[in-house]
Amino acid sequence: MTEVRMERMSWVEYRRRIDAAEPVVFLPCGSLEQHGPHLPLGVDALLSTAVACEAARRTGGIVAPALSYGYKSQPRCGGGQHFPGTTSLDGDHLSQLARDVIREFARHGVRKLALIDGHYENQWFLIEGIDLALRDLGHDCGLRVLRTEYWDFCTEDVLREVSPDGFPGFALEHAAVIETSLMLHFHPELVRPDLIPDDDAANFPPYDLYPPETERVPASGVLSSARGATAAKGEHLAEVVCSGLADAVRVAFDPP
Amino acid sequence: MTEVRMERMSWVEYRRRIDAAEPVVFLPCGSLEQHGPHLPLGVDALLSTAVACEAARRTGGIVAPALSYGYKSQPRCGGGQHFPGTTSLDGDHLSQLARDVIREFARHGVRKLALIDGHYENQWFLIEGIDLALRDLGHDCGLRVLRTEYWDFCTEDVLREVSPDGFPGFALEHAAVIETSLMLHFHPELVRPDLIPDDDAANFPPYDLYPPETERVPASGVLSSARGATAAKGEHLAEVVCSGLADAVRVAFDPP
Amino acid sequence: MTEVRMERMSWVEYRRRIDAAEPVVFLPCGSLEQHGPHLPLGVDALLSTAVACEAARRTGGIVAPALSYGYKSQPRCGGGQHFPGTTSLDGDHLSQLARDVIREFARHGVRKLALIDGHYENQWFLIEGIDLALRDLGHDCGLRVLRTEYWDFCTEDVLREVSPDGFPGFALEHAAVIETSLMLHFHPELVRPDLIPDDDAANFPPYDLYPPETERVPASGVLSSARGATAAKGEHLAEVVCSGLADAVRVAFDPP
Amino acid sequence: MTEVRMERMSWVEYRRRIDAAEPVVFLPCGSLEQHGPHLPLGVDALLSTAVACEAARRTGGIVAPALSYGYKSQPRCGGGQHFPGTTSLDGDHLSQLARDVIREFARHGVRKLALIDGHYENQWFLIEGIDLALRDLGHDCGLRVLRTEYWDFCTEDVLREVSPDGFPGFALEHAAVIETSLMLHFHPELVRPDLIPDDDAANFPPYDLYPPETERVPASGVLSSARGATAAKGEHLAEVVCSGLADAVRVAFDPP
C-alpha cells in the first residue's frame, strides 16, 4: 500500500509526488482533551488523522502530521478546561500555527490543501489561520484550502442509524456514540467499553458563563450517552465520512 | 425613564449605580456587515444594543457602547468578505478589544458582565477575549461574565411562528426573517421592505473553501428568505428574547 | 436630508455612493472616559461623530461608526485611569483596530479617508495604525488618509472668544469650556450645567510620574474651568471646526 | 507493558498517575524537515519521541504528543528552508506553543516536565517558551522544567565509536551517521540505506548569509556522511542516550 503520511516520506519522495500529480495535502487538526473514562485524550487527532488517511488513500493524497494540540475546551462541547489532561492553546497561537504551516505548503508547490478538523473548538481559529495565510500569500497564489469538521459528512440516514433515539447535535456529541464508534473501528485497542459511563446527557442554558459552571458538566466528561456505540456503527460512519470527504475534495479542487 | 446607556451617563452617575446595586453591565457586540439591500450595514450592533437596552431596563442594568466592528464575515453565515461595506477585524484584534474592555469593567467594580453578541462570527473570538481577561484578572477576581448570541433565547414556539415553512438554522438566518422582523420592530425607519429580494435560500456543502466560492452566496447577500418578516413578528421575537435574557441574567448572577 | 451614517445605509447604497462619487469616508475616534460630573462618558465619540457628520453633509461624505473605546486616559489631559467609567484599550490594540478598519475601507474602493479624533490620547496610536495599514496596502494603493484632532481647526479668534481669560491649551481642555459648549450645542440633553464644578485648573509639573499622582487631578475630573460654556459658544465653535474640516478635506483630497 | 503515551490514556488514567506518583512528563519537540533521500521528513519528532518513550518506561514517566513542527531549518544545521517538505514555524509561534502547553501541564498538577528536543533549530525558542510560561505561572508555582537536545547525552566514547574518522559536531550531524543509525534502530522500515548519498560533508564559513547561499548545502540535504550508519550503532547510541536521560531526570528532579 502506498505510504500516505508525509512524516514517513523522504523529501525527495514528497517532492516527486507534488510535482507529478498535484495531490491534495490533508492537515488533520486535533486536540489533547478529555474524552471520558473510556476514550483516550488523543481522540480528536487520532480520528481526524484516520479519516484523512483513508481519504488520502482514495484520492492519491498526502497526510501531514496532525496539529496535536487545539483550542480551549468549552463546557458545552468538550467538557471544559477544568479536566486534567486537557491541554489547550490560546486562540491566536493556534491561528498562527495554521498560518505558518499553510504558508509552507504553498512554498512546496501544494495547490490543494484540506484541513480536517476533529475538535469542535478549533473551527474559528483555523478559519482565521487560513485567512491570514492567504492574505500573506496574495490572492493569486494558486493555493486553495478546504476546511471541514469531518462529522459534517454524516448524512441524516447515518445519524438516525447511530442515534435511534434522536441525535443530540454535534456539540453534545463529545466522547459519545459517534466518536466512540469511530474509535472502536479505527483504534479498538484504545477503547475501554467497560468504562462507558451512565450519565445523562448534559443540558446547557442558551448562554455560557465564565468562569464556567463546571457542575453542569457530567463528572465523567461525556456530554451525551456513548452506550450505543459499536464497531459496526463506526465502520459505517467511517465509510460515509471518508467517501463523502473523498468526493468533496474531488469536486472542490477539480470541478467538472 | 431611567437612562441605561453608559456613554450617556457621567462617571459620577455610573459610579453611583455600580456602588449602589451591583448592576449587570451589558456589552453589545456587533459588526459592520452587509445585510442585504433592505437592511442597513449596522444591523448587528443595532439589534444587540436594542436587546441589551431592553434587558437592562428590566433588570436595572447598564449598557456599554457596542463593539461596532466584528470578525470577518463568512459566506455560510454572513455572506463573506467580498461585499463592499462589510468592515471586519482580525480575530485576535477582536479578542484583545474584548479583553481590554472586560479588564476595565472589573477595575470599575463591575461583578456581573453580559456580552450580547449579535454577529454569529464573533462568538469564538469573544470567548477567547473573556478567557484572556479572566486569566489576567485572576481566578478570584469576583467578576463573572455571561456570553450569549441573543437569538439563542428564541424558543421553538417562536421559531415555528416566524418560519412557518421550517426554520433554516441560525447560520442561514442572515438578513432573513428574524433580523428583518426585529429591525421592523426596533428600527422601522431603517428597513426597506420594498427591496427584500426573492432569492432562494443559500445552499452550502459540508465544508468551506478558501478563497471563498462567492458564487454560492446569493448576489443580494441574503442567505434565506426575509419575505415573511413583519413588525408584529419582530415584537414577539423581541419580547421572547428580552424576557429570556432578563431571566437569564437574574438566574446566572443571582442564583436562588 | 441625505443619510450620512454608514451603519444606517445598506451595502447596496454604500456601494452606489462609493462608485459614483469617490466620497470622503470619515472615521470618528472617541473614547469612553470621565468628563466631569456634568458631561457623559461618551463625549469624545459623540463630538467627533457630530463634527464628522456635519462635515460629511457639507462634502457629500459618509461617516463610519466611531471607535467607541480609546487609549488610556492620562492625568494631564484626561484625568487618568483611576476614574470609574473610563474604559480604555492598550495602545497596540487601538492601532490594530484602526489598521484593520482602514484596510477594509481600501478594499471597498474608498480613496479618501479622514480620521476625526476626539480623544487626545488616541493620536499616536492612530498614527501607527494608519502607517501599518498603508504598509500592508502598499505605497501605490491609492488610499490617502487624513488625520486630525478636530479642535485643531479652532482659530485663535474663536479660542479668544470662548476663553476670554486666556486659553489653557488643548491638553487641559478636558471637560472644560470647549467640550462643554460643543455638547450644549450638539447634545444639550446630555449636559448637566448645574453640576459644573468650581475647581481651579489643574497644574502639572514638566514630567509625568507612574503610578500617577492622582492627587494632582481635580476630584471632579475637570482639568480647567467649564464655567463659561454656552450653547452659543458651542454653535460658533462647531461652525468654525466643521467648516475648517470641510475645507481641509477638499483641499487635501482634491488639490486645485 | 505500561502505556506511556499520554494521547493513548484517558483523562482518568492520566489524573490517577499524576496524583499517585508525581511522574515526569516528557514533551518531545520535533520538526517536519528534509533529512536526505534515505530518511523521512519526520525524523526529529520520531527520534525525540522514541527516546522520550524509552526514558519514560525506565522512570515511570508519561510522554505527551510531540510538537510536530519546529523552527525554520538553517543551512548549517538542517539544510535550509529551500527544500520541499521542510515545514517550519516562526520563532515566536513555536515559543507560544511551548508556553501554552507548559502552562497547561502545570494546571494538571505536573511538577516535573522534560522537553526533549530533536531539532537543533528549536533550542532557543523553546528556552523562551519555558521562560514565558514560568513568568506566567509565578516563581513559586512548583513546576520545574528540564530541557535538552537528546544527543547531548552522547558520551565521547560513543561518538568516537560511531564516527571513527572524527565527529563533525552536532550541527553537521544532520541526516548523518547518528540520526541514520538511530532510525535504523527505532524505525528501520522508514530508512532507505540504498539511497544514502555519497556527498562530502558540507563546509560553512564562520558566518551566515541571508538569503542563504543554497549552493553551499549538498543537493541531497545531508550535511555529513551517513555511510557508516548501522542498526547496531543505533542500538548503542539509543542505550547511551536513554540511560543518560533517565539518570538525568532522576538527578535533576529528585536530587539525593
Added chain:
Amino acid sequence: MTEVRMERMSWVEYRRRIDAAEPVVFLPCGSLEQHGPHLPLGVDALLSTAVACEAARRTGGIVAPALSYGYKSQPRCGGGQHFPGTTSLDGDHLSQLARDVIREFARHGVRKLALIDGHYENQWFLIEGIDLALRDLGHDCGLRVLRTEYWDFCTEDVLREVSPDGFPGFALEHAAVIETSLMLHFHPELVRPDLIPDDDAANFPPYDLYPPETERVPASGVLSSARGATAAKGEHLAEVVCSGLADAVRVAFDPP
C-alpha cells in the same frame, strides 16, 4: 569623577550602588533620525544621554544605555520617514522594549527610574511601555517611573533668550536653535555650523496626510531656523534643563 554610566560599571559595582543608596536610574530614549545637514543622526540619543548624565552626577544617579532607535519620524516634528538615515521602530516594538527594560530594573531592586526622552515621537509609546511594565509588576511593586521630554524643563525665560524672535513650539524645534545650541555645548565636534541651512520655518495645516506630503518639509530636514544657535546658549539651556531635571527627581522620588 564617579562613573555614572551603567554599561561602564561591573555588576558588582552596580549592585553595590543600588543596595547602598536607592539611586535614580536614568534611561535616555533617543532615535536615529535626520537632524539637518549640520547635526548628526544620533542627536536625540546623544542629548538625552548628556542631560541624563549631568542630572545623574548631581543626584548620585546611574545612566543606563540609551534606547538608540525610536518611533517613526513625523513630518511635523521630525521631518518624516522619507529621509535616508532615519531608522525607526514600529510603535509596539518600542513599547515592548521599554516594558522589558523597566521590568528588569525592577528585578535589580531599582525603585526610582527616570525615562529621559529626547525624541518627540517616542512619548506615547514610552507611556504605554511604562503602563505595561507596571501592570506586569503589580501595583505594589515599589517602582516609580518618571517620564519627561527633557526640553519641557526649559523655562519661558530661557526660551525667550534662545529665540528672541519668538519660540516656534517644540514640535518645530527639530534640528533648530535649541538642539543645535545643546550640541554645540555637549558635542561641538559633531556640529557643522557652516552647513546650517537658510530655509524658512516649516508650515503645517491642522491635520496630517498619509502618505505624507513631503513637499511641506524643508529639503534640509530642518523645521525652523538654527541660525541663532551658539555654544553659550547651549550651556545656558543645559544648565536650566539639567538643574530642573535634578530638582524634579528629588521632588518626585523624595517628596519632603
Added chain:
Amino acid sequence: MTEVRMERMSWVEYRRRIDAAEPVVFLPCGSLEQHGPHLPLGVDALLSTAVACEAARRTGGIVAPALSYGYKSQPRCGGGQHFPGTTSLDGDHLSQLARDVIREFARHGVRKLALIDGHYENQWFLIEGIDLALRDLGHDCGLRVLRTEYWDFCTEDVLREVSPDGFPGFALEHAAVIETSLMLHFHPELVRPDLIPDDDAANFPPYDLYPPETERVPASGVLSSARGATAAKGEHLAEVVCSGLADAVRVAFDPP
C-alpha cells in the same frame, strides 16, 4: 580618519556614502549583562562595536548604533538572569527590533548589511529578525545580510595561543580570557585586572533546568578563568577577528 559611526554623521553625509559606494553597514548586537567583577556590564556592545568599527575602517563601511540590550542571559553561557545589572529582552522583542531596523536600512538603499553579534544568547532571535525582515521586503529586494558571532573568526592557532591549557568552548568563554583580553586592548580603562576572580570553570550537565540551578554558576559570574588575559593577546585576537571579518564581507558581498 574617516568617521565610520552612523550616529555621528549627518543624513546628508550618510546618503552621500550610500549612494557613492554601496558600503557595508555593520550593526553591532550587544547586551547589558554581568561580565564578572573585572569587566563592565556593557562588554558585548562595546566589543561588537569595536570590532565592527575596525572592520568598517578597513572596508569603507558604516557602523550603526549597537543594539544595547539583548536576549536573556543563560546560566551556561552568560551566568543567568539572577544577576543584578543583567537587563534583557524577550526573544520576540529582540527579533522585532532587528526586523524593523533591517527594513529601514533597506529603505535607505543599503544592499550589504552585517550583523556583528557580541552576545551568544542573541543568535537565534537575530536569525528570526533577519528572516522576518526579508519576508517583509520580498525575495528580490536586493538586500543581503551577513550575520556572525565575531569570535567565530578566531582561528585554531589564536585559540591555542590565548588558552594554552585548552580552549573551553565559546559558551564558557564568558568574561573569560578572550573577552578580557579584547577589553584590555580596546577599553583598558574599563578593566579591573585586580578583581579577576580565581573561580574554577563552571561545569554544566547535558541539560538545562528551569528555574535555573544558580548554584552551578560561579558567584562571580565568570564561567572560565580570565587569569591569562593580556592586552597583547587582545591585540592579536582583535587583528585576527577584524581581518577575518573584513575579508568575509568582501568575499560574501563582492564574490570574485
